[in-house]
Amino acid sequence: MSSRLFQEIREKRGLAYSVYSFISSFIDTGLLGICVGTDPQEVNRILEVINNEITKIIEGDVSKADLMAATEYLTGGILLGAESSDTRMMRLAKNEYIFGRHIEYEELLQELEKVTTEEVVTCSREAFLPGNVSLATLGPVEKADLDLGGPLFQFN
Numbered sequence: 001m002s003s004r005l006f007q008e009i010r011e012k013r014g015l016a017y018s019v020y021s022f023i024s025s026f027i028d029t030g031l032l033g034i035c036v037g038t039d040p041q042e043v044n045r046i047l048e049v050i051n052n053e054i055t056k057i058i059e060g061d062v063s064k065a066d067l068m069a070a071t072e073y074l075t076g077g078i079l080l081g082a083e084s085s086d087t088r089m090m091r092l093a094k095n096e097y098i099f100g101r102h103i104e105y106e107e108l109l110q111e112l113e114k115v116t117t118e119e120v121v122t123c124s125r126e127a128f129l130p131g132n133v134s135l136a137t138l139g140p141v142e143k144a145d146l147d148l149g150g151p152l153f154q155f156n
Helices: 002-012 040-058 064-081 085-099 105-113 117-127
Strands: 016-025 030-038
């Protein structure tokens, strides 16, 4: 997700100086966050790009090349994280707490390789159901000034 948004928002359109996404998962819940640092006048254009990119994924626009690139990116992050003692300790604790056992890096990477584009699309459809999306802004942006059109921003 970060790469798609970075390419569309920063590289192609020059709408922001910082664009990234992150995930935080727990036993019964989780969070997929998208952060963008931009000029307040660009917020609606950025929201439109985010909405469009997520809609593409929900509609199945995920190629095998996209999945392979994401898998390689995650694999690199996992292996680089293995070099940090803090990350390793958090991973060990989460594995014990969530799965009740230690999971070797090899097992994790093998499972990651099994993920299909169909599973990505199905997961995205569930994650971005109306009512599952929240929006927070910092800075001089008023709610009345936000264009919250499109399926992603249908709040309950």
